[in-house]
Amino acid sequence: MIRRNSLWIVISAIFLSIAGHLILFFGIPFISFRTPPPVPEDLIIKTDIRVEPPQKIQLSAKPKKKLPPKTSSTNAAKTINQPMEAEQGGALGNQSGQAFILPESSTLYYDAFVDGQLYQTGQLDWVTDGRNYRLYVNIPYALVGPFVFESRGSVDAYGLAPSIYWTQRGTKPPRYSRFDRDPKGAGKMFFSEKPEFTPDLLPGTQDRFSLMFQFASLLNGSNQIDEAGSIKALPVVDYNTLEMWQFKSYGELESEDIPSLGKTVNRHYALMQRENDPYKRQVDIWLARDLDWLPGRIRSRESNGRVVELIFRQKAPIDKARLLN
Secondary structure, three states, X not given: OHHHHHHHHHHHHHHHHHHHHXXXXXXXXXXXXXXXXXXXXXXXXXXXXXXXXXXXXXXXXOOEOOOOOOOOHHHHHHHHOOOOEOOOOOOHXXXXXXXXXXXXXXXXXXXXXXXXEEEEEEEEEXXXXXXXXXXXXXXXXXXXXXXXXXXXXXXXXXXXXXXXXXXXXXXXXXXXXXXXXXXXXXXXXXXXXXXXOOOEEOOOOEXXXXXXXXXXXXXXXXXXXXXXXXXXXXEEEOXXXXXXXXXXXXXXXXXXXXXXXXXXXXEEEEEOEEOOOOOOEEEEEEEEHHHOOEEEEEEEEEOOOOEEEXXXXXXXXXXXXXOOO
């Protein structure tokens, strides 16, 4: 009996030692003892911001270089130096609107940080056939399993049109947000967490991850939008909310905010907070011109003080097995 008790004591001591070291290095999942930092003054909304109606887009294909004809070297040089021409992918309904060019399908790898602690490499798959898309994000997390986010949808008259957004933390059941859109892009929202909550769906509504690719597609169409100090408002869905988010643009700047890219041209967007609302989440996004304006850095400060950050590490062609049917 004494020997059995001693064995349990040894096993318990080993377990506590391992658990202590894991907590020391990785922290307690989903729990933070930090308090959220004060919101910068320039990101506090003190008056009503005029919300522009959603703008329609003109869907285009990515510009392609024309191959030079087999002529003399002089003529070939002239041909190479000519500007690239955009090959139109066919506008939705032949409508006029902001040029909209989807980034090419790719897999992006990010260093994942939680409260400044480097974890494993996160992976983001962006897959599109020009009319439909799939966005899948997997962020490894010690002890409890990965954070997984997925957004699927199509392209409509206002850009990306998510149809389903789901998120899962570790072994917990996934949470869904379903977009029930009508032909005009409006409709109703449905949430697995709040079945009784069915708010109206506005055209152009995005989820937390598709909004970054909406921004990227607009910037690929024209980088003359969102000058420094401008505010972009759009409805955004989380796993149980539909709110109007306002992002402040810091314009196009050359910086080293994305360390792996060195000094490069980036665009920084920051989520604004209303003066009298309780702190919910502070989101900062850095889009990189060298990545076709795909996100080079994403930082989210949660209301419990936890800071989750993804910093671009590497870009690779998409695995053909992941392509849309």
